[in-house]
Amino acid sequence: MFFSIALQVAASEARQGHRSAAEELRAEVEKARAGKARGASVPIAFGAPRGNLEGLLELREPRLKLKDVVLDPTLVKRVSDVVRQQRRRDWLREHGKKPSRRLLFVGPPGSGKTMSAEAVAGELGLPLYVIRLEQLISRFMGDTAVKLRLVFDESAKRRGVYLFDEFDAVGAHRTATNDVAEMRRVLNSFLQFMEEDASTDSVIICATNHPRMLDRALLRRYDQVLEFASPTKEQVKEILLRNMKPMKTPRLAWAKILSAAAELSQAELVGAADDAVKNAILDERNFISSEDILTRLDERHRMRNAFLDAAKL
Ligand SMILES: Nc1ncnc2c1ncn2[C@@H]1O[C@H](COP(=O)(O)OP(=O)(O)OP(=O)(O)O)[C@@H](O)[C@H]1O
Ligand SMILES: [Mg+2]
Secondary structure, eight states, X not given: OHXXXXXXXXXXXXXXXXXXXXXXXXXHHHHHHHHHHHHTOSOOOOOOOXXXXXXTBEEEOOOOOGGGSOOOHHHHHHHHHHHHHHHTHHHHHHTTOOOOOEEEEXXXXXXXXXXXXXXXXXXXXXXXXXXEHHHHHHHSTTTHHHHHHHHHHHHHHSOOEXXXXXXXXXXXXXXXXXXXXXXXXXXXXXXXHHHSOOTTOOEEEEEESOGGGSOHHHHTTOSXXXXXXXXXXXXXXXXXXXXXXXXXXXXXXXXXXXXXHTTOOHHHHHHHHHHHHHHHHHTTOSBOOHHHHHHXXXXXXXXXXXXXXXXXX
């Protein structure tokens, strides 16, 4: 209460043009708040969903930060903006503004959408609740909207990052396997729930591979739509190098490696690097050669092709 009033005073000073007084007051409040938060930083288990919510939400304790995700700098900037708005949401409120909290992550498989959602939770020190829609819909056929209501009610009560993963299931105009009327109902509920104000400022993130399948009415509901992409050459190098640690990597033939890595996703690159590291460990080596990593990248291509061929059958 005291902090909140102090912030109101600061905001009022700022409006009167007393910027330095406002700034000083605000900085003190934030310092005091941060200090208090630190005092309580013994690991407290985040509330795991119980009762009605069991099986709807999966709790994950975020272990990642934004710096762990290799992303385009402009994307990092946009995600950081949201984090900043969330961190200083009280200050925004004093000025009659609301922090961004509804995000849509769009991009190919394995490009870091789920990982970034975890990083947002990690940066904010919030629990990450994952909702698998596909599962929700098939399990509670006919009852999905009711279950969604429970999830949104929870998000209004308990501040956290709520990730609707594999969001295509709801966003799709219609799907072949599911009842069209049910999907419409779910979509309409979702639209309505997204409009509701949540005093907790929980962050709602939806992740999908297929933006084209999303309903236009839905797109308007998001504060930010963030596009993830296949890795650039620079990012390929960065991801491989990070994931080949702690092995030494003397004089790698990058030109060859980059061309062998073409078309692989970030997740596949991590897999290739990881295999190379494990192999080196078992060989009792402390380095990875160009040959090693090239073999592993080639394997990933084969795995992908086998999968694509199987999907065609
Ligand atoms: N941008 C990235 N930087 C670093 N590692 C990444 C990145 N993207 C993916 N990875 C690696 O791949 C794994 C899977 O990524 P993630 O689950 O975030 O992909 P996704 O975009 O959610 O894919 P999907 O659409 O299949 O759900 C991560 O755990 C991480 O190891
Ligand atoms: Mg994902």
